[in-house]
Amino acid sequence: MANFIDRRLNGKNKSMVNRQRFLRRYKTQIKKSLADAINKRGITDIESGESVNIPKKDLSEPVFHHGEGGERNRIHPGNDQFAPGDRIPRPKNQQGQGSGQGEASNTGEGEEDFVFSISKEEYLNLLFEDLALPNLEKKQLDKLIEYKTVRAGYCADGVPANIDIVKSLQGSIARRIAMTASKRKQLKALEAELATLEQAKGEHFSQIKQLKAQIKALKEKIAKVPFIDTFDLRFRNYAKQAIPSSKAVMFCLMDVSGSMDQATKDIAKRFYILLYLFLTRTYKMIDVVFIRHHTQAKEVDEQEFFYSRETGGTIASSALALMSKIMDERYSDSDWNIYGAQASDGDNWSDDSPHCRELLSTKILPRARYFSYIEITQRAHQSLWYEYSKLAKQCRYFAMQHIRNVEDIYPVFRELFKKGTEQAA
Numbered sequence: 001m002a003n004f005i006d007r008r009l010n011g012k013n014k015s016m017v018n019r020q021r022f023l024r025r026y027k028t029q030i031k032k033s034l035a036d037a038i039n040k041r042g043i044t045d046i047e048s049g050e051s052v053n054i055p056k057k058d059l060s061e062p063v064f065h066h067g068e069g070g071e072r073n074r075i076h077p078g079n080d081q082f083a084p085g086d087r088i089p090r091p092k093n094q095q096g097q098g099s100g101q102g103e104a105s106n107t108g109e110g111e112e113d114f115v116f117s118i119s120k121e122e123y124l125n126l127l128f129e130d131l132a133l134p135n136l137e138k139k140q141l142d143k144l145i146e147y148k149t150v151r152a153g154y155c156a157d158g159v160p161a162n163i164d165i166v167k168s169l170q171g172s173i174a175r176r177i178a179m180t181a182s183k184r185k186q187l188k189a190l191e192a193e194l195a196t197l198e199q200a201k202g203e204h205f206s207q208i209k210q211l212k213a214q215i216k217a218l219k220e221k222i223a224k225v226p227f228i229d230t231f232d233l234r235f236r237n238y239a240k241q242a243i244p245s246s247k248a249v250m251f252c253l254m255d256v257s258g259s260m261d262q263a264t265k266d267i268a269k270r271f272y273i274l275l276y277l278f279l280t281r282t283y284k285m286i287d288v289v290f291i292r293h294h295t296q297a298k299e300v301d302e303q304e305f306f307y308s309r310e311t312g313g314t315i316a317s318s319a320l321a322l323m324s325k326i327m328d329e330r331y332s333d334s335d336w337n338i339y340g341a342q343a344s345d346g347d348n349w350s351d352d353s354p355h356c357r358e359l360l361s362t363k364i365l366p367r368a369r370y371f372s373y374i375e376i377t378q379r380a381h382q383s384l385w386y387e388y389s390k391l392a393k394q395c396r397y398f399a400m401q402h403i404r405n406v407e408d409i410y411p412v413f414r415e416l417f418k419k420g421t422e423q424a425a
Contacts, residue, residue: 023118023122023126027126030118030126124281127277127278128277128281130418131278131413131414131417131418131419132417132419148240148241149238149239149240149241150239150241151236151238152237152239153237154167154234154235154236154237155234155235155237156233156234156235158235158236158237159235162235162236162237162238163233163234163235164234164235164236167234168228168232168233169228169232171231171232171233171234172227172228172229172232175229175231175232176225176227179225180222183218183221183222184222187215187218187219187222190211190214190215190218191215193211194208194211194212194215197211247285247286247287247335247337248285248286248287248336248337248338248339248369249287249288249289249331249336249337249338249339250275250279250286250287250288250289250339250340250341251291251323251326251338251340251341252272252275252276252288252289252290252291252305252340252341253291253293253297253319253323253340253341253342253343254268254272254290254291254292254293254342254343255268255294255314255316255319255343255344255345255347256293256294256308257293257294257295257313257314257347258294258314259314259347260344260345264345264376264377267403267405267406267409268343268376269306270406270409271343271374271403271409271412271413272305272306272341272343274409274410274413275341275413276288276302278413278417287331288302289323290302290304290305291319291322291323292304292305292308292319293315293316293318293319293322294313294314294315295313295315295318296315296318297318297319297321297322298322299322299326313349314344314347314348314349314352315348315352316342316344316348316352316353316356316384317352317355317356317359320356320359320360320363320364323340323364324359324363327364327367333368337369338367338368338369339368339369339370339371340364340368340370340371340372341371341372341373341374341416342372342373342374343374343376344373344374344375344376344384345375345376345377346375346377346379346381346382346383346384346385347377347382347384348382348383348384350383353383353384353386353387354387356384356387356388357387357388357391360388360391360398361391361394361395365391365397368397369397370397370398371397371398371399372398372399372400372401373388373398373399373400373401374401374402375400375401375402375403376403376404377402377404378404378405381402385400388400399416401415401416
Protein backbone atom coordinates (compact mmCIF):
# COMPACT_ATOMS: atom_id res chain seq x y z
CA MET A 1 0.00 0.00 0.00
CA ALA A 2 1.50 3.35 -1.06
CA ASN A 3 1.15 6.46 1.13
CA PHE A 4 1.14 9.92 -0.46
CA ILE A 5 2.07 12.87 1.73
CA ASP A 6 1.12 16.38 0.58
CA ARG A 7 3.94 18.69 1.73
CA ARG A 8 2.78 21.78 -0.18
CA LEU A 9 2.59 24.93 1.92
CA ASN A 10 -0.85 26.11 2.97
CA GLY A 11 -1.89 29.42 4.45
CA LYS A 12 -3.15 29.80 7.99
CA ASN A 13 -6.73 29.63 6.76
CA LYS A 14 -6.42 26.09 5.40
CA SER A 15 -10.17 25.46 5.49
CA MET A 16 -10.75 28.39 3.09
CA VAL A 17 -8.13 27.02 0.69
CA ASN A 18 -9.79 23.61 0.74
CA ARG A 19 -13.21 25.22 0.26
CA GLN A 20 -12.09 27.15 -2.83
CA ARG A 21 -10.52 23.97 -4.23
CA PHE A 22 -13.80 22.14 -3.68
CA LEU A 23 -15.77 24.91 -5.43
CA ARG A 24 -13.47 24.79 -8.44
CA ARG A 25 -13.60 21.01 -8.68
CA TYR A 26 -17.38 20.66 -8.47
CA LYS A 27 -18.28 23.93 -10.18
CA THR A 28 -20.42 22.29 -12.85
CA GLN A 29 -22.51 20.33 -10.35
CA ILE A 30 -22.92 23.37 -8.06
CA LYS A 31 -24.03 25.67 -10.91
CA LYS A 32 -26.57 23.10 -12.09
CA SER A 33 -27.94 22.81 -8.57
CA LEU A 34 -28.14 26.62 -8.29
CA ALA A 35 -30.08 26.88 -11.54
CA ASP A 36 -32.61 24.41 -10.14
CA ALA A 37 -32.74 26.09 -6.72
CA ILE A 38 -33.29 29.66 -7.91
CA ASN A 39 -36.75 28.77 -9.20
CA LYS A 40 -37.80 27.53 -5.74
CA ARG A 41 -36.51 30.46 -3.72
CA GLY A 42 -38.69 33.22 -2.34
CA ILE A 43 -38.35 36.84 -3.38
CA THR A 44 -37.20 37.88 0.09
CA ASP A 45 -34.36 35.33 0.34
CA ILE A 46 -32.98 35.51 -3.20
CA GLU A 47 -29.89 37.36 -1.90
CA SER A 48 -29.10 34.86 0.85
CA GLY A 49 -26.88 31.78 0.66
CA GLU A 50 -27.93 28.39 -0.62
CA SER A 51 -27.59 24.69 0.18
CA VAL A 52 -26.83 22.64 -2.91
CA ASN A 53 -26.95 18.88 -3.44
CA ILE A 54 -24.15 17.10 -5.27
CA PRO A 55 -24.86 13.53 -6.44
CA LYS A 56 -22.86 10.93 -4.57
CA LYS A 57 -21.58 9.42 -7.80
CA ASP A 58 -19.84 12.72 -8.66
CA LEU A 59 -17.83 12.66 -5.43
CA SER A 60 -15.90 9.48 -6.23
CA GLU A 61 -12.17 9.80 -5.65
CA PRO A 62 -9.41 8.04 -7.61
CA VAL A 63 -7.73 5.16 -5.77
CA PHE A 64 -4.09 4.15 -6.22
CA HIS A 65 -3.18 0.49 -5.77
CA HIS A 66 -0.50 -1.92 -6.91
CA GLY A 67 -1.22 -4.05 -9.94
CA GLU A 68 -0.43 -7.76 -10.07
CA GLY A 69 2.30 -7.24 -12.66
CA GLY A 70 4.31 -9.88 -14.49
CA GLU A 71 2.94 -12.80 -16.50
CA ARG A 72 0.34 -14.98 -14.82
CA ASN A 73 -1.40 -18.14 -15.94
CA ARG A 74 -5.03 -18.43 -14.84
CA ILE A 75 -7.57 -21.20 -15.43
CA HIS A 76 -11.24 -20.06 -15.65
CA PRO A 77 -13.94 -22.62 -14.82
CA GLY A 78 -16.41 -23.49 -17.54
CA ASN A 79 -20.18 -22.90 -17.50
CA ASP A 80 -21.91 -26.05 -16.27
CA GLN A 81 -25.31 -24.53 -15.40
CA PHE A 82 -26.71 -22.74 -18.46
CA ALA A 83 -26.90 -23.30 -22.19
CA PRO A 84 -27.54 -20.70 -24.89
CA GLY A 85 -31.22 -19.63 -24.84
CA ASP A 86 -31.87 -20.48 -21.17
CA ARG A 87 -33.84 -17.94 -19.12
CA ILE A 88 -32.06 -16.79 -15.99
CA PRO A 89 -34.40 -16.44 -12.99
CA ARG A 90 -34.57 -13.15 -11.10
CA PRO A 91 -32.52 -13.33 -7.88
CA LYS A 92 -34.59 -13.35 -4.72
CA ASN A 93 -34.51 -10.22 -2.57
CA GLN A 94 -32.50 -10.68 0.57
CA GLN A 95 -33.68 -9.26 3.87
CA GLY A 96 -32.32 -5.77 4.48
CA GLN A 97 -31.06 -5.31 0.89
CA GLY A 98 -32.63 -3.20 -1.84
CA SER A 99 -32.12 -2.98 -5.57
CA GLY A 100 -29.87 0.07 -5.44
CA GLN A 101 -26.16 0.35 -4.99
CA GLY A 102 -26.26 1.83 -1.48
CA GLU A 103 -26.49 -0.03 1.76
CA ALA A 104 -29.75 -0.12 3.69
CA SER A 105 -29.90 1.26 7.20
CA ASN A 106 -31.62 -0.24 10.21
CA THR A 107 -32.52 3.28 11.44
CA GLY A 108 -34.71 4.15 8.46
CA GLU A 109 -32.21 6.63 6.97
CA GLY A 110 -30.16 5.78 3.92
CA GLU A 111 -27.09 7.32 2.35
CA GLU A 112 -28.12 10.44 0.39
CA ASP A 113 -26.45 12.99 -1.88
CA PHE A 114 -23.84 15.34 -0.46
CA VAL A 115 -25.33 18.64 0.78
CA PHE A 116 -23.00 21.64 0.55
CA SER A 117 -23.81 25.13 1.89
CA ILE A 118 -22.41 28.18 0.11
CA SER A 119 -22.41 31.77 1.32
CA LYS A 120 -24.20 34.72 -0.27
CA GLU A 121 -21.00 35.95 -1.93
CA GLU A 122 -20.18 32.53 -3.37
CA TYR A 123 -23.79 32.13 -4.51
CA LEU A 124 -23.83 35.42 -6.42
CA ASN A 125 -20.35 34.84 -7.87
CA LEU A 126 -21.40 31.51 -9.36
CA LEU A 127 -24.73 32.95 -10.51
CA PHE A 128 -23.32 35.89 -12.46
CA GLU A 129 -19.72 34.93 -13.26
CA ASP A 130 -20.13 34.64 -17.05
CA LEU A 131 -22.73 37.40 -17.58
CA ALA A 132 -22.19 41.01 -18.62
CA LEU A 133 -24.00 44.04 -19.98
CA PRO A 134 -23.64 43.78 -23.76
CA ASN A 135 -22.25 46.52 -25.97
CA LEU A 136 -20.74 48.58 -23.13
CA GLU A 137 -18.51 51.39 -24.37
CA LYS A 138 -16.23 53.96 -22.77
CA LYS A 139 -17.87 57.32 -23.36
CA GLN A 140 -15.59 60.31 -24.02
CA LEU A 141 -12.49 58.36 -22.99
CA ASP A 142 -10.40 60.02 -25.69
CA LYS A 143 -11.91 63.48 -25.14
CA LEU A 144 -12.09 63.98 -21.40
CA ILE A 145 -10.70 62.47 -18.22
CA GLU A 146 -12.53 63.73 -15.15
CA TYR A 147 -11.09 63.96 -11.65
CA LYS A 148 -12.56 64.61 -8.24
CA THR A 149 -10.75 65.92 -5.16
CA VAL A 150 -10.81 63.60 -2.14
CA ARG A 151 -9.30 63.75 1.34
CA ALA A 152 -6.02 61.88 1.67
CA GLY A 153 -4.98 62.18 5.32
CA TYR A 154 -2.57 64.84 6.62
CA CYS A 155 0.81 66.18 5.59
CA ALA A 156 3.53 68.38 7.14
CA ASP A 157 3.53 70.96 4.34
CA GLY A 158 0.73 73.01 2.86
CA VAL A 159 -0.95 76.38 2.56
CA PRO A 160 -2.22 78.15 5.70
CA ALA A 161 -5.84 77.72 4.61
CA ASN A 162 -5.51 73.93 4.98
CA ILE A 163 -4.09 73.93 8.54
CA ASP A 164 -5.89 71.47 10.80
CA ILE A 165 -5.92 73.15 14.22
CA VAL A 166 -6.89 70.07 16.23
CA LYS A 167 -4.16 67.88 14.71
CA SER A 168 -1.59 70.64 15.12
CA LEU A 169 -2.44 71.14 18.83
CA GLN A 170 -2.33 67.41 19.42
CA GLY A 171 1.15 67.32 17.94
CA SER A 172 2.17 70.32 20.05
CA ILE A 173 1.02 68.67 23.27
CA ALA A 174 2.79 65.42 22.40
CA ARG A 175 6.04 67.28 21.59
CA ARG A 176 5.99 69.34 24.80
CA ILE A 177 5.30 66.25 26.92
CA ALA A 178 8.15 64.37 25.24
CA MET A 179 10.64 67.24 25.59
CA THR A 180 9.85 68.12 29.26
CA ALA A 181 9.02 64.72 30.74
CA SER A 182 12.46 64.13 32.26
CA LYS A 183 12.73 67.74 33.52
CA ARG A 184 9.30 67.60 35.17
CA LYS A 185 10.23 64.33 36.85
CA GLN A 186 13.47 65.88 38.14
CA LEU A 187 11.57 69.03 39.21
CA LYS A 188 9.09 66.96 41.20
CA ALA A 189 11.91 65.16 42.99
CA LEU A 190 13.66 68.45 43.86
CA GLU A 191 10.45 70.01 45.17
CA ALA A 192 9.82 66.98 47.39
CA GLU A 193 13.39 67.19 48.76
CA LEU A 194 13.00 70.93 49.39
CA ALA A 195 9.79 70.38 51.31
CA THR A 196 11.51 67.78 53.47
CA LEU A 197 14.41 70.09 54.30
CA GLU A 198 12.13 73.00 55.14
CA GLN A 199 10.19 70.87 57.59
CA ALA A 200 13.30 69.43 59.21
CA LYS A 201 14.76 71.18 62.29
CA GLY A 202 18.28 72.32 61.80
CA GLU A 203 20.42 74.55 59.71
CA HIS A 204 20.13 73.58 56.02
CA PHE A 205 20.17 77.05 54.57
CA SER A 206 22.87 76.34 52.01
CA GLN A 207 21.15 73.17 50.71
CA ILE A 208 17.76 74.90 50.57
CA LYS A 209 19.26 77.80 48.63
CA GLN A 210 20.94 75.41 46.20
CA LEU A 211 17.68 73.42 45.66
CA LYS A 212 15.73 76.61 45.02
CA ALA A 213 18.28 77.64 42.39
CA GLN A 214 18.04 74.24 40.67
CA ILE A 215 14.23 74.37 40.75
CA LYS A 216 14.23 77.85 39.24
CA ALA A 217 16.59 76.77 36.47
CA LEU A 218 14.43 73.73 35.62
CA LYS A 219 11.25 75.86 35.49
CA GLU A 220 12.98 78.28 33.13
CA LYS A 221 14.05 75.43 30.86
CA ILE A 222 10.51 74.03 30.83
CA ALA A 223 9.07 77.47 30.09
CA LYS A 224 11.44 77.94 27.17
CA VAL A 225 9.85 74.98 25.29
CA PRO A 226 7.64 76.72 22.67
CA PHE A 227 3.89 76.18 22.85
CA ILE A 228 3.65 75.62 19.07
CA ASP A 229 6.38 74.87 16.58
CA THR A 230 6.49 74.50 12.81
CA PHE A 231 7.20 70.83 13.43
CA ASP A 232 3.73 70.50 14.99
CA LEU A 233 1.77 71.93 12.08
CA ARG A 234 -0.44 69.48 10.19
CA PHE A 235 -2.21 70.34 6.97
CA ARG A 236 -5.23 68.63 5.42
CA ASN A 237 -4.05 66.72 2.36
CA TYR A 238 -6.12 66.41 -0.82
CA ALA A 239 -5.54 64.18 -3.81
CA LYS A 240 -7.11 63.94 -7.25
CA GLN A 241 -8.93 60.71 -8.01
CA ALA A 242 -9.81 59.75 -11.56
CA ILE A 243 -13.50 59.23 -12.30
CA PRO A 244 -14.21 56.41 -14.77
CA SER A 245 -15.49 57.82 -18.04
CA SER A 246 -17.61 54.75 -18.69
CA LYS A 247 -20.98 55.22 -16.98
CA ALA A 248 -24.09 53.07 -17.37
CA VAL A 249 -27.75 53.39 -16.41
CA MET A 250 -30.37 50.64 -16.46
CA PHE A 251 -34.08 51.47 -16.80
CA CYS A 252 -36.41 48.83 -15.33
CA LEU A 253 -39.99 49.11 -16.61
CA MET A 254 -42.74 46.89 -15.14
CA ASP A 255 -46.46 46.62 -15.87
CA VAL A 256 -48.59 46.64 -12.68
CA SER A 257 -52.02 46.86 -14.31
CA GLY A 258 -55.05 44.75 -13.41
CA SER A 259 -54.29 42.19 -16.12
CA MET A 260 -51.09 41.26 -14.30
CA ASP A 261 -52.24 38.69 -11.74
CA GLN A 262 -50.24 38.03 -8.58
CA ALA A 263 -48.38 35.03 -10.05
CA THR A 264 -47.30 37.06 -13.09
CA LYS A 265 -46.18 39.95 -10.89
CA ASP A 266 -44.16 37.56 -8.74
CA ILE A 267 -42.37 36.25 -11.84
CA ALA A 268 -41.64 39.82 -12.95
CA LYS A 269 -40.36 40.67 -9.46
CA ARG A 270 -38.08 37.63 -9.45
CA PHE A 271 -36.67 38.60 -12.84
CA TYR A 272 -36.01 42.19 -11.80
CA ILE A 273 -34.54 41.27 -8.43
CA LEU A 274 -32.18 38.95 -10.28
CA LEU A 275 -31.39 41.77 -12.70
CA TYR A 276 -30.90 44.28 -9.87
CA LEU A 277 -28.49 41.97 -8.01
CA PHE A 278 -26.57 41.39 -11.23
CA LEU A 279 -26.24 45.09 -12.02
CA THR A 280 -25.29 46.32 -8.55
CA ARG A 281 -22.79 43.48 -8.11
CA THR A 282 -21.12 43.51 -11.50
CA TYR A 283 -20.88 47.26 -12.09
CA LYS A 284 -20.11 49.70 -9.29
CA MET A 285 -20.59 52.78 -11.46
CA ILE A 286 -24.16 52.21 -12.60
CA ASP A 287 -27.50 53.92 -11.92
CA VAL A 288 -30.75 51.97 -11.80
CA VAL A 289 -34.06 53.74 -12.57
CA PHE A 290 -37.29 51.95 -11.57
CA ILE A 291 -40.51 52.79 -13.48
CA ARG A 292 -43.94 51.26 -12.76
CA HIS A 293 -46.92 51.84 -15.00
CA HIS A 294 -50.59 51.04 -15.59
CA THR A 295 -52.45 53.83 -17.40
CA GLN A 296 -49.87 56.23 -15.97
CA ALA A 297 -46.19 55.77 -15.25
CA LYS A 298 -44.08 57.05 -12.39
CA GLU A 299 -40.51 56.70 -11.20
CA VAL A 300 -40.26 54.91 -7.83
CA ASP A 301 -37.61 53.62 -5.48
CA GLU A 302 -36.52 50.00 -5.09
CA GLN A 303 -38.92 49.20 -2.23
CA GLU A 304 -41.99 50.54 -3.98
CA PHE A 305 -41.01 48.99 -7.29
CA PHE A 306 -40.86 45.46 -5.89
CA TYR A 307 -43.55 45.47 -3.20
CA SER A 308 -46.15 48.21 -3.85
CA ARG A 309 -49.55 47.07 -5.15
CA GLU A 310 -51.44 48.99 -7.81
CA THR A 311 -54.15 48.14 -10.34
CA GLY A 312 -55.65 49.79 -13.40
CA GLY A 313 -55.66 49.65 -17.17
CA THR A 314 -52.62 49.28 -19.38
CA ILE A 315 -50.98 52.01 -21.44
CA ALA A 316 -47.41 50.82 -21.95
CA SER A 317 -46.39 53.93 -23.87
CA SER A 318 -46.59 55.97 -20.65
CA ALA A 319 -43.56 54.12 -19.25
CA LEU A 320 -41.57 54.54 -22.47
CA ALA A 321 -42.44 58.25 -22.63
CA LEU A 322 -41.29 58.71 -19.01
CA MET A 323 -38.06 56.84 -19.76
CA SER A 324 -37.40 59.14 -22.72
CA LYS A 325 -38.07 62.19 -20.55
CA ILE A 326 -35.65 61.03 -17.83
CA MET A 327 -33.01 60.34 -20.48
CA ASP A 328 -33.37 63.91 -21.77
CA GLU A 329 -33.15 65.43 -18.30
CA ARG A 330 -30.48 63.32 -16.56
CA TYR A 331 -28.78 60.80 -18.84
CA SER A 332 -27.25 62.13 -22.01
CA ASP A 333 -26.36 59.37 -24.45
CA SER A 334 -23.03 61.13 -25.10
CA ASP A 335 -21.99 60.52 -21.47
CA TRP A 336 -23.96 57.43 -20.44
CA ASN A 337 -24.41 53.87 -21.67
CA ILE A 338 -28.20 53.50 -21.55
CA TYR A 339 -29.89 50.12 -21.06
CA GLY A 340 -33.54 49.20 -20.64
CA ALA A 341 -35.63 46.18 -19.68
CA GLN A 342 -39.42 45.98 -19.86
CA ALA A 343 -41.60 43.26 -18.31
CA SER A 344 -45.29 42.85 -19.14
CA ASP A 345 -47.95 40.25 -19.83
CA GLY A 346 -48.34 41.76 -23.31
CA ASP A 347 -51.86 43.06 -22.62
CA ASN A 348 -52.07 46.64 -23.92
CA TRP A 349 -54.56 48.88 -25.65
CA SER A 350 -54.41 47.95 -29.32
CA ASP A 351 -54.19 51.60 -30.36
CA ASP A 352 -51.26 52.15 -27.98
CA SER A 353 -49.01 49.31 -29.19
CA PRO A 354 -47.99 51.07 -32.46
CA HIS A 355 -47.21 54.16 -30.38
CA CYS A 356 -44.94 52.03 -28.17
CA ARG A 357 -43.06 50.77 -31.21
CA GLU A 358 -42.70 54.34 -32.50
CA LEU A 359 -41.34 55.58 -29.14
CA LEU A 360 -38.81 52.77 -29.03
CA SER A 361 -37.64 53.19 -32.62
CA THR A 362 -37.39 57.00 -32.59
CA LYS A 363 -36.75 58.08 -28.98
CA ILE A 364 -35.06 55.22 -27.13
CA LEU A 365 -33.27 52.69 -29.34
CA PRO A 366 -31.18 55.29 -31.25
CA ARG A 367 -29.75 56.42 -27.89
CA ALA A 368 -29.70 53.11 -25.98
CA ARG A 369 -27.01 50.45 -26.04
CA TYR A 370 -29.41 47.57 -25.36
CA PHE A 371 -33.12 47.07 -24.67
CA SER A 372 -34.88 43.83 -23.73
CA TYR A 373 -38.58 43.02 -23.59
CA ILE A 374 -39.89 40.18 -21.41
CA GLU A 375 -43.43 38.91 -21.97
CA ILE A 376 -44.76 36.85 -19.06
CA THR A 377 -47.84 34.92 -20.12
CA GLN A 378 -49.09 31.43 -20.93
CA ARG A 379 -51.58 32.76 -23.46
CA ALA A 380 -51.03 33.62 -27.09
CA HIS A 381 -48.91 36.67 -27.83
CA GLN A 382 -50.68 40.02 -27.68
CA SER A 383 -50.44 43.06 -29.94
CA LEU A 384 -47.43 44.49 -28.10
CA TRP A 385 -45.37 41.38 -28.90
CA TYR A 386 -46.14 41.59 -32.62
CA GLU A 387 -45.33 45.29 -32.77
CA TYR A 388 -42.02 44.73 -31.00
CA SER A 389 -41.23 41.80 -33.30
CA LYS A 390 -40.93 44.27 -36.16
CA LEU A 391 -38.25 46.15 -34.23
CA ALA A 392 -36.34 42.98 -33.32
CA LYS A 393 -35.79 42.26 -37.01
CA GLN A 394 -34.39 45.74 -37.63
CA CYS A 395 -32.29 46.42 -34.50
CA ARG A 396 -29.75 43.90 -33.23
CA TYR A 397 -29.59 45.68 -29.85
CA PHE A 398 -33.24 44.91 -29.14
CA ALA A 399 -34.03 41.47 -27.67
CA MET A 400 -37.32 39.71 -26.88
CA GLN A 401 -37.92 36.69 -24.68
CA HIS A 402 -41.02 34.82 -23.51
CA ILE A 403 -41.44 33.55 -19.94
CA ARG A 404 -44.23 31.08 -19.25
CA ASN A 405 -43.45 30.02 -15.69
CA VAL A 406 -40.89 30.39 -12.91
CA GLU A 407 -38.56 27.78 -14.39
CA ASP A 408 -37.95 29.99 -17.44
CA ILE A 409 -36.62 33.00 -15.49
CA TYR A 410 -32.98 32.01 -15.10
CA PRO A 411 -32.48 30.54 -18.62
CA VAL A 412 -34.08 33.65 -20.16
CA PHE A 413 -31.95 35.93 -17.97
CA ARG A 414 -28.76 34.15 -19.02
CA GLU A 415 -29.79 34.32 -22.67
CA LEU A 416 -30.30 38.09 -22.45
CA PHE A 417 -27.04 38.93 -20.66
CA LYS A 418 -24.59 36.23 -21.67
CA LYS A 419 -21.14 37.40 -22.69
CA GLY A 420 -20.75 37.81 -26.43
CA THR A 421 -17.73 37.01 -28.48
CA GLU A 422 -16.84 40.69 -28.56
CA GLN A 423 -17.15 42.90 -25.49
CA ALA A 424 -16.18 46.53 -25.51
CA ALA A 425 -14.49 47.63 -22.31
